[in-house]
Amino acid sequence: MISDGTQAQAVFAALADPTRRAVLRSVASGEASTATELAAHLPVSRQAVAKHLALLERARLVDAQRAGREVRFQATPGPLGEAIEWMESVGTQWDERLAALARAIDKP
Amino acid sequence: MISDGTQAQAVFAALADPTRRAVLRSVASGEASTATELAAHLPVSRQAVAKHLALLERARLVDAQRAGREVRFQATPGPLGEAIEWMESVGTQWDERLAALARAIDKP
DNA sequence: GTAGCATGCAACCGATCAGTTGCACGACGA
């Protein structure tokens, strides 16, 4: 295991799974926000969705809020920035398009 | 398994492993370009590096060129763009900073 | 209060993955 001490690690790992990306997309678009709702839209069980949500939460890509007996999730954008910055730091060496991206991020 | 039919899948999976990111970073920076050289910089065996390179090559993040008895690798930037586009397509829903990113990508 | 619904916890299975060791093949140089 080689660590470069970044949050990007967790983000890339979280985004590597298709089901998890589908979950994140649904949460981000607001079309579903509880584990049960999400499971209804996907061909996997509620527990599978719950595991994905737990992982996404550890990666700080979603945020959980208890509301009575249900738990609603919402997406949080922060960590994506760090992941993109990592790509940029690698990509700048060969791709000018990525360098332009870095500029767009650093001065919003 | 839920597929949204993108190359981003392979890119995120490739970037999820720390050792693989270290390999990609070394290749991109030009500090090493063969499996043996890379293994000398990392605390893993040559075969482990070779496997990572094979996976990175399948994700089209690196390109292999045979030169005599050795194989030199170089990074190719293309697939990172698609991965960033995916992040943007999700992120735009909650983060204006990501939307600015999308604009920067769409009209270079 | 009681039935129903959403969640949480735990155990389990099959597959994939990161990493290793060992050996065979092919190109280069003395």
Next chain:
DNA sequence: TCGTCGTGCAACTGATCGGTTGCATGCTAC
């Protein structure tokens, strides 16, 4: 030509992961 160095292939191990089922807990509404 022969040793050496870089690579490729194969088998194996241990760990992690995605997914499932079963059951317990807790809020809510009637």
